[in-house]
Structures are given as structure tokens and as C-alpha cells.
Amino acid sequence: xxxxxxxxxxxxxxxxxxxxxxxxxxxxxxxxxxxxxxxxxxxxxxxxxxxxxxxxxxxxxxxxxxxxxxxxxxxxxxxxxxxxxxxxxxxxxxxxxxxxxxxxxxxxxxxxxxxxxxxxxxxxxxxxxxxxxxxxxxxxxxxxxxxxxxxxxxxxxxxxxxxxxxxxxxxxxxxxxxxxxxxxxxxxxxxxxxxxxxxxxxxxxxxxxxxxxxxxxxxxxxxxxxxxxxxxxxxxxxxxxxxxxxxxxxxxxxxxxxxxxxxxxxxxxxxxxxxxxxxxxxxxxxxxxxxxxxxxxxxxxxxxxxxxxxxxxxxxxxxxxxxxxxxxxxxxxxxxxxxxxxxxxxxxxxxxxxxxxxxxxxxxxxxxxxxxxxxxxxxxxxxxxxxxxxxxxxxxxxxxxxxxxxxxxxxxxxxxxxxxxxxxxxxxxxxxxxxxxxxxxxxxxxxxxxxxxxxxxxxxxxxxxxxxxxxxxxxxxxxxxxxxxxxxxxxxxxxxxxxxxxxxxxxxxxxxxxxxxxxxxxxxxxxxxxxxx
Amino acid sequence: xxxxxxxxxxxxxxxxxxxxxxxxxxxxxxxxxxxxxxxxx
Amino acid sequence: xxxxxxxxxxxxxxxxxxxxxxxxxxxxxxxxxxxxxxxxxxxxxxxxxxxxxxxxxxxxxxxxxxxxxxxxxxxxxxxxxxxxxxxxxxxxxxxxxxxxxxxxxxxxxxxxxxxxxxxxxxxxxxxxxxxxxxxxxxxxxxxxxxxxxxxxxxxxxxxxxxxxxxxxxxxxxxxxxxxxxxxxxxxxxxxxxxxxxxxxxxxxxxxxxxxxxxxxxxxxxxxxxxxxxxxxxxxxxxxxxxxxxxxxxxxxxxxxxxxxxxxxxxxxxxxxxxxxxxxxxxxxxxxxxxx
Numbered sequence: 001x002x003x004x005x006x007x008x009x010x011x012x013x014x015x016x017x018x019x020x021x022x023x024x025x026x027x028x029x030x031x032x033x034x035x036x037x038x039x040x041x042x043x044x045x046x047x048x049x050x051x052x053x054x055x056x057x058x059x060x061x062x063x064x065x066x067x068x069x070x071x072x073x074x075x076x077x078x079x080x081x082x083x084x085x086x087x088x089x090x091x092x093x094x095x096x097x098x099x100x101x102x103x104x105x106x107x108x109x110x111x112x113x114x115x116x117x118x119x120x121x122x123x124x125x126x127x128x129x130x131x132x133x134x135x136x137x138x139x140x141x142x143x144x145x146x147x148x149x150x151x152x153x154x155x156x157x158x159x160x161x162x163x164x165x166x167x168x169x170x171x172x173x174x175x176x177x178x179x180x181x182x183x184x185x186x187x188x189x190x191x192x193x194x195x196x197x198x199x200x201x202x203x204x205x206x207x208x209x210x211x212x213x214x215x216x217x218x219x220x221x222x223x224x225x226x227x228x229x230x231x232x233x234x235x236x237x238x239x240x241x242x243x244x245x246x247x248x249x250x251x252x253x254x255x256x257x258x259x260x261x262x263x264x265x266x267x268x269x270x271x272x273x274x275x276x277x278x279x280x281x282x283x284x285x286x287x288x289x290x291x292x293x294x295x296x297x298x299x300x301x302x303x304x305x306x307x308x309x310x311x312x313x314x315x316x317x318x319x320x321x322x323x324x325x326x327x328x329x330x331x332x333x334x335x336x337x338x339x340x341x342x343x344x345x346x347x348x349x350x351x352x353x354x355x356x357x358x359x360x361x362x363x364x365x366x367x368x369x370x371x372x373x374x375x376x377x378x379x380x381x382x383x384x385x386x387x388x389x390x391x392x393x394x395x396x397x398x399x400x401x402x403x404x405x406x407x408x409x410x411x412x413x414x415x416x417x418x419x420x421x422x423x424x425x426x427x428x429x430x431x432x433x434x435x436x437x438x439x440x441x442x443x444x445x446x447x448x449x450x451x452x453x454x455x456x457x458x459x460x461x462x463x464x465x466x467x468x469x470x471x472x473x474x475x476x477x478x479x480x481x482x483x484x485x486x487x488x489x490x491x492x493x494x495x496x497x498x499x500x501x502x503x504x505x506x507x508x509x510x511x512x513x514x515x516x517x518x519x520x521x522x523x524x525x526x527x528x529x530x531x532x533x
Numbered sequence: 534x535x536x537x538x539x540x541x542x543x544x545x546x547x548x549x550x551x552x553x554x555x556x557x558x559x560x561x562x563x564x565x566x567x568x569x570x571x572x573x574x
Numbered sequence: 575x576x577x578x579x580x581x582x583x584x585x586x587x588x589x590x591x592x593x594x595x596x597x598x599x600x601x602x603x604x605x606x607x608x609x610x611x612x613x614x615x616x617x618x619x620x621x622x623x624x625x626x627x628x629x630x631x632x633x634x635x636x637x638x639x640x641x642x643x644x645x646x647x648x649x650x651x652x653x654x655x656x657x658x659x660x661x662x663x664x665x666x667x668x669x670x671x672x673x674x675x676x677x678x679x680x681x682x683x684x685x686x687x688x689x690x691x692x693x694x695x696x697x698x699x700x701x702x703x704x705x706x707x708x709x710x711x712x713x714x715x716x717x718x719x720x721x722x723x724x725x726x727x728x729x730x731x732x733x734x735x736x737x738x739x740x741x742x743x744x745x746x747x748x749x750x751x752x753x754x755x756x757x758x759x760x761x762x763x764x765x766x767x768x769x770x771x772x773x774x775x776x777x778x779x780x781x782x783x784x785x786x787x788x789x790x791x792x793x794x795x796x797x798x799x800x801x802x803x804x805x806x807x808x809x810x811x812x813x814x815x816x817x818x819x820x821x822x823x824x825x826x827x828x829x830x831x832x833x834x835x836x837x838x839x840x841x842x843x844x845x846x847x848x849x850x851x852x853x854x855x856x857x858x859x860x861x862x863x864x865x
Binding site for chain 3: 065066067068069071072073074077145146147151153154157241242246247248281282283284285286287288289290312313314317320321324325328329331332335336338339342343345346347348349350351360363364367368371374375378379380381383384386387388448451452453455456457458459460461462463464507509
């Protein structure tokens, strides 16, 4: 990071003596520069990805064979809970926010985010949030262990970790809301002349819609956990059946947030992939307009499908029917997207640089996650799949080779633009193949485990599940270790490498304003707005 | 910033920010209120 | 058909490593189960699975074809088209039709699942941290069902006991639920503390046990035998250690068993029946005595 700092500082020094970055640590603490903040978000998310990944490896090690070998069941529950919270709120979301910070101003021709000081505040609030969450692991009574969904009444049995975890969620939520406001305000007000809404790159579009989703549902989650807090400390009974409350109400409120949250993680990924596939197919994105409409439809549908996470709570028949049908509908706009990406490649001229490789893996493996999603939409069959390893396989397919692969693709796509250096292509391809193979060894067998009847969130299992668990764990270790290649590659690229040109991918079809500025992108870009034809 | 947003953009930024912040706050309050109403039955 | 399935299973096992190479197709897929509903649901699962496989073959086929054919390294010249209204209508309408085709059988099954009318007997299942209580409603028979001793000992952290040496490791209980074969049984599910979820894969239906709620499901097991399941809603430290075992007995055997339980319960409730206690199921006595 420090190398980026000097390098970017150097570039800035040439052109902008008047306002380059401050020196030393104060630069990062006080920065209002969207590129610095983007970098901080990305570094933070990488650290969280490694921390959450380390927790996952302990989980997989415990599940390597039947019997309890490494952790006690309580610790195991804490690990599953905190692994999920870290990966969702600490790794995937901040990574997409980091990409948004770096790329949205550069893609719409704005000099910076509209609210640069709030931008800084959003980031440091997130650091505070995760400090609290990690601190909660060391509280008397153990860390949060009720699952990332924090269902009452179980979550109310948490010890002193509960208020810390809830405040962590509040802070992370506030950070997300401020970040989203910033993104919407930037896109709505700071587009370069001529950059009409329907000329914006898809990454900007998907983030605009994501930001609206965040503003709509983050307060809902904050409200739900606030009610948990008052139930625990102030004798309210929102969710306590004994006091006239309703534990299922929490689940409705949680999933009213939770389902859009799923799309908050995947829509920016759609945007990234929609940038990369046309570039390396050397052909315009197929169906730009329908991509935008499909994204908007998915966002809309995300508000009316939440109870498909709760088919087993005993809803009335009409409710199950409604949520089954509305959920099935999501397949239509999602299908449109997959078909559009495929049609973009059709009769193109494809090459397979690392970003394209990850985007293609996304395309295949996210689609597999889509199929299992469609299967689980069918309420009667979901009575079998629900809360088994089948769902674990499903959401890991859409989140790991889905969202995470798209984020990695985005990093490989824009990294030379950020650092000014090309990275080690061979190493990146090795990282790709290792990741793509191990991620399937890790998650595909979990489909079999779920269908065979293994519940999720159990620290130990019957011997009939042993074989596939062992395979899955081997895949897990392989996948985890492969990511160290990624860390090393980024480190190496920041330190040096062949000079990247402004267009970076010279023989591909790069479109968009970010490729018109030099590499590395100067500390300040588009101080004079470009004119978009 | 010498080349920062112009006056019209600043107005737009201020207006959109306040509006969105109020929306977020309203949703937060509304959901807690719905919980309060439900738990009083 | 069978060979194809075997080949698929073998391929999958091979791809994944040598360990499970012996795994049969039945270990990879949802089980058919022993109730009319479980068979319906299995059929629905297979229908949707094959539809997904067919779509996957088509979509992945086009993707793979594109990747193999339209390569820059092969000198492919990119076309310039960026939309086709006709194609977009086709790939919006066809998925809608497929979804309708899935929704109709799914809705029918959902309605059947919901209809618990005409049940001959009712069992109340209550979840506790971390055991189940089974009550034969109106029969005065009720008892707890907890993880079997052998498993409970072996599952301690670094217990030194090889799980493979324990019969039905983690899927065995002291007192299983006993159900009659060929009788429609209504099961009411609730909880005394946190949320649990009651699931036996061979009966297909899973329902959450929620404090303050009584959920309902029905079982019509048409095969006798022992069927095993687990709690499937995270319920705290020992969530993984509260299995469910159901013994389905032929009607006559079941009636005899129930009569025995009733007698035992009555005996336990009556004073000075110490002698009789030796002959009855200990669980029933313990619970009845506790009440």
C-alpha cells in the first residue's frame, strides 16, 4: 500500500503540486480522495476475506472427519456465525464499495465523490464496526453464536457479546447507508456533460440500484437488531412469545432486509462482469437496455420474495404459494442477464486474460447457483432442502464463484489502472485455475451432503456423511491457500512491474472514461469534466 | 477544490443527500414502530 | 437409464477424488422416502433437476461453443450487433413457459402437503435444548427422546472414541418415536425454548418448532422400519446432537406397544407400584412420574 502511495504521490506531484496527498499515516486517516478511500476499502475487505476465510478453514478442519477434534460445539457455532458476518459485511460488501469508490467517479467523469468527507467517515466507521465485532469474540459467554441471521429467542442467550455485535451491525449499517447516499448523490449530480443515465457503464448502473436497495433495507435490519437489543436489556417483548411477542416477526423483518441484501452483494458483481465480457469479446454488450431493466426488475422482485427463506415456519398455504411463485419469477430477469452475456460472446473475438477467466467462471458457476436457487424456490421440495448442506452449497456458489470471483475479476481488470503496473499474468492464471478447481471441489459435494440429509451448522455428523465432507474440506484448504497467491500477486503488482498503458488492455475493446486517464490514474482525475459525445 | 462542483451541483447534492438520509431514518423508525404496534396486541 | 445414472455418479465421484468412489447414486440424491408426500416431492425434485440439467446443457453448450469457436487466437473477427429484439423476446418467453410448467405440479403438491384432514391420531412434538418430547395426544403417553449414550460419549471433544465404532453415530436416541404403519398421523410441532426444526428425510416434511406456535404436518408411512433425522434449525451449543428416530411398526404391533406404554404410565401414576416399574419402558415412567 505504501508503494502505491509513493507512486500515486509521484504521479500527482508532476501535475498537481497544489493538492497532492498528505504524507504518512495522516494521508490515510484524513483522506477525502475517492481513490485513497477505494484503496482502503479494498485492503480492508481483503484482510476481512482472509480472516473470515481462516475461520472457514477451522470449520472445514473440524468437519474433515466425524468426531469432535478441534473446537467445542459452542466455538463452532461462533465460527459459523462470525465467518458469515465477516464475509457478508466485511469482505464482499466493502470490496464492492471499494470498487465503486475507485471506479464510479472515473467512469462518469466526476472529479471525486460528491461527499468526500462523509466518504472518509463511512470507511472509518466500518473499521470501528469490525473492531467491535472482533472484540465480541472475547466477551464472557463467548462470541455471537446464533447464526448470522441472529434469530431470537436463541440470540438472546448470547452473553456480553450481544450488545457489541449489535452495535457493530449498527455501525456497519450506518457506514453502508452513508456510502450508498454518497454513491447515489454522486451519480445523480456529478455525471460529465453528455453522460446520460442510459450511457452510464453497467457497473455504475448496478451500483446505483444497489445503493437504493441498501438505503431501503439497511434501516430495516438496524430496526430489527435494535428491537433485539431492547428485548434483551429493556424487557420489551417484540420477539418473545411469552410476553405476547412473535419470534417469527423477527424472521420476516430480517429477511425483508436479508433478501435484498443478497442482491446487494450480487448486483455490483453483475456490473463488473458486464464490463469485462464485452471488453475481452471485443464486441459491445448485448442488450444494454435490457440489462438495466433486468437489474431493476431483480431489485424490485427482491422486496417481495423474502419469505422463501422461511417456508418451514408454518405460513398459511396462500403465503407459501405467493412466495414460491414470486421467487420463481426471479429466474426470468436473471436468465435474461445470463443469456445477454452469452450473446455478447457469440460471434465475438475472445481472449482469456485473467479478468475474463474469472468472469467466465462466474458465468458458469453463478448459473449453477441459479439452478439450485430455482430448485429451492419450489416450496414443497424446499421442505427437503431447507437448512441442509444443499442451501449451504447454493449460497456459496452464488457468493464465492459468484460475487467473490466477480470482485477478483474486477481487481484483475482495473489493478493496472490503479497501480500503473501490469501484474504477473502467469501467476494470475495459476491463481485462477487453482481457485476455479478447488472452489468446485469445496462446494459441489455439499449438494450431495444436503440431499443425503446433512443439516447445516452442525459441528459433527453421522459417519454416512464422512466421504464428501472430507472431499469438501480438501477443496476448502486448496481454495484458501490459492488465495495467498492473489495476495502475493497484488503485493508484487503494487511494488512494480511493466508499465501499463492508459488503455491497459491495448488489444481488447476497452470503452469507458476510466481508460482515457493515464495509468496509474493520477491522484485527481477529471477536474475538468470530459464531454461525452 | 478549485474545480469542485458548481453551485447548481452543490444544491442538487445537498437536496439529494438530505432526502435520502430522511428516507433511511423514516424506514428505521417505521419498522420499529410497526414492531411496537404489533407487540401491543 | 440406470447405467446412465451410475455413470454420472461414478464420474462425479471420480472428479471429486478417490474416497467416495464407491458412493452409490442413492447417496448423492434425495431419497424417495416412505410416504405418499415424500414420493411426490422426490418426483418433483427429479422433474426440476432434469429441467435444470436440460437448460444447463443448452446454455453451457452455447457458452462452451462460443469459447471454443470465437477465439481471437483463431483469428475470429468480432461482429458488431448489440441487440436482437426477437432473441430477447424468445429468451424471456420460454423461461416463463418453463416456470409455469414447474409451478403447476409444485402448487398441486403444496396443496396436498397442507391438507392434514382425516388424520387418525395426533402426536405433539416439543423441542427443548437439546432433546425432543413426544406426546401421544389423548392417550396419556408422553416421553423425552435424547441422544443415545454411546454417541453422546463419543462426541465429546477429543473423546478418543472412533465414531465408526458407534452404531448410528449421532443418529441414535434412547427412546424413539413410534408410529403405526399405514395410518395418517397428524404431528403438531412446537418448542419450549428456542426455535428447533423437526425433520425426518424419509417423511420429507420439515417444520420449525417455534415457541408460542403450533405447527402442523402429517405423515402416512407405508413401510415399517426405523427412520432417522435431525434437528435442522440452529438451537445452540448441542444443535448437532438432538437426533430424531422414528420407528414405524405394523398396526397391531404399534397398538400393543401403545397399550404397554399406557399401562406403564398408569402404573407409574398409581402409588406403591414399585414392582411393576421393572417391567416397563423407563422413559415413559420417568416422564410420567415427573408430571
